Amino acid sequence: MNQIQDKKKFKLTDAILSVICVVFVAEAAAPVAAIGNSQYxxxxxxxxxxxxxxxLIASELGTTYDGEGGLYDWVRKAYGKKWGGRTSWYYWINFPLWMASLAVLFxxxxxxxxGIKLGLGASLLIELAFIWIIVFxxxxxxCDSVWxxxxxxxxxxxxALVVGFLGIYGAINxxxxxxxxxxxxxPSFDLNSLSFISVILFNFLGFEVVCTFADDMENPKKQxxxxxxxxxxxxxxxxxxxAFGIGVAIPTSEVSTSSGLIDSIQLLTGKTTSxxxxxxxILFLLSLFGNMISWSLGVNNVACYAAKNGDMPKVFAKTSEKNDMPIGSAIMNGIVASVVIIIATFLPNQDLFWSFFALNxxxxxxxxxPxxxxxxxxxxxxxxxxRPFKxxxxxxxxxxxxxxxxxxxxxxxVFIAVPLSFDKETLNGTLPITIGSIIFFVIGEILIRNSGKKNVDPNNKGEVL
Incomplete structure (x- = not known):
């Protein structure tokens, strides 16, 4: 009886707020503002x-195929193991890269x-603490984290409301x-602006994460x-x-992709500290925790589910004996993100947030x-x-x-990862993303090939299970 009551804690209001928490990403507001007025x-x-x-498509697939695997399940059912494996890898690896970008921002x-300046050592400790608190x-x-x-x-x-209303006040006065x-x-077709349009797509993605909460909802097919x-x-x-508030405060060419939202509040209030x-x-920092926690619950479930089907390394299939949560995937998130930010201390690129965020x-x-x-x-x-919703x-x-x-x-x-001009500034900004993307695509193919070999049925002429 208690288990049934626990599952009914996740009501429609919780589901709507979870959509807002998952899909609305406060730290992405500044890169979008860098597009300029054409962002509207x-x-x-x-x-x-x-x-x-x-x-519409996420609603149909999420209510029709409501298993633990989310988009991995949908692709695997349609196109088989290899494409399912690719989807689960791309979906998972983005998360520790995203977590690393927010850790650098924190x-x-x-x-x-x-109101103080933090040194390199203190910053690194804070970044690692941010990562491992989320992992824990x-x-x-x-339902334990619904609050x-x-x-x-x-x-x-x-x-968003504070920045928007400050923008109205600033515009009037x-x-x-x-x-x-x-x-x-x-619409602006400036190459720099077009590279940030992908952030709008990023801001619109994530609805399927709510589908992974189905077991905790009262009526998931309706909710x-x-x-x-x-x-x-x-x-x-x-x-x-x-976006309007940031655009009122900061000239497009001067928008910082990392701290643009807070910068706009400083400019609109005329104070650097208050x-x-x-x-x-502090609220912005708390929102970063909310982003990571809401996404980790979905991403880890998908990776664990894929690993149990033999489409991800076995470590991702490890679950907690107490509550069956995918702790293997969570720990791997922490390890990869930690390695990335430690390596970042040796990189010359000053805009590490955008580099990691773009790679994500x-x-x-x-x-x-797919x-x-x-x-x-x-x-x-x-x-x-x-199909409850068709x-x-x-x-x-x-x-x-x-x-x-x-x-x-x-x-x-293409606009994010492919250098479309060969001037020094473009190459310095884009080539690391290009190289990083190729590396992670190759790693994914290696993992898919290896998992395929491990799941060959000897009685079925080498066919992959």
Missing amino acids: FWWIFLMLTFLLPYG PEILSIAL ISFYPV ILNGAAVIKVIL HGVANEYTIESLL IPQAIVLGGLVIAAIYIFS LLISVMS LVMFLSAYL VFPSFLKLRKIDPDRE VSGNDFVLKMLAILPMILIITSI
Whole structure:
């Protein structure tokens, strides 16, 4: 009876707040603001061409195939082990890279909150503490952390509202840092700006993580679509509002991809240190914990599930004897993220946050590419399966819903990881991302090949199980 009650703790309100916590990423607001005024066009354009089809497809797949594996399960059912393995690898490896990018960001924001400058040794200890606190919390079920998810969602909304309202106040009393003209609101095709558009896609992804909470929901087949639709509308509104505030405060060319949100509050208030700035900085740091905790619960489950199916190394299949949580995946998150930030202390690149964040983006977006064709194929090979939520439309409409997001993802990856010019600044900024992406793609192929060899059925002429 107690177990049943525990599962009913995750109500629709919790699900909606979890969508906000997972999908709304406060630290991504600054890179998006670096696009300039044309960001408003890209927000609206990508809401229609990416968020809408992705939300519909995620709702159908999440309620139809509601196992532990999420998008890994969908791709594996449609295209088999190899593509399932690739999806699980890309989906997992993005997380420790993302965690490393936030770990690098943490001391910078903490120094603003405390009004002191932190040395290299202190910063590294803080970064490691950030990583391993998240690892420890992810050892426990989602219902034990639901207050963290809800709290982080509320904090993110507060951050966005404060920046937005300060932006309105600043615009009325002091003018705007970026002039608003019809021309400036039109889409910009500047290569630097286009590389940041991928962050908008990143901001729209994550709905399927809510599907991994299905076992803890009262009525997942109803709550998941509701949470995605309502959460998506709220997220779109608060993103645009916070983006306006940053755009009022900081000229586009001067936006810091790491501390832009806090910088905007400093400029809008006219103070580098104050109680408000300290409070907002601390809330921002707490939101980073919320991001990582909400994502770890989904990412670790997918990696563990894939490992149990032989599509990821066995270490990821290790679970806790007490609560069956995927502790192997959690520990690997901590190890990889720790190694990355330790190596980072020897790198000359000053914008480490964007370098790690961009690398995370490449891997993360790559994990979603096979999801859209999988949606189409599962409709063909599994037509009789009950679909509690079914995307309506004829074959042409369904194909467009799947193809459009794929085109946008591929384009975004190219702008992030492929040097499109050969000047020194571009090469210094892009080549590390290109090389890092290639390394992680190669590692993934090696792991897939090895797991395939280990799962060969000797009585089935070498066919992989």
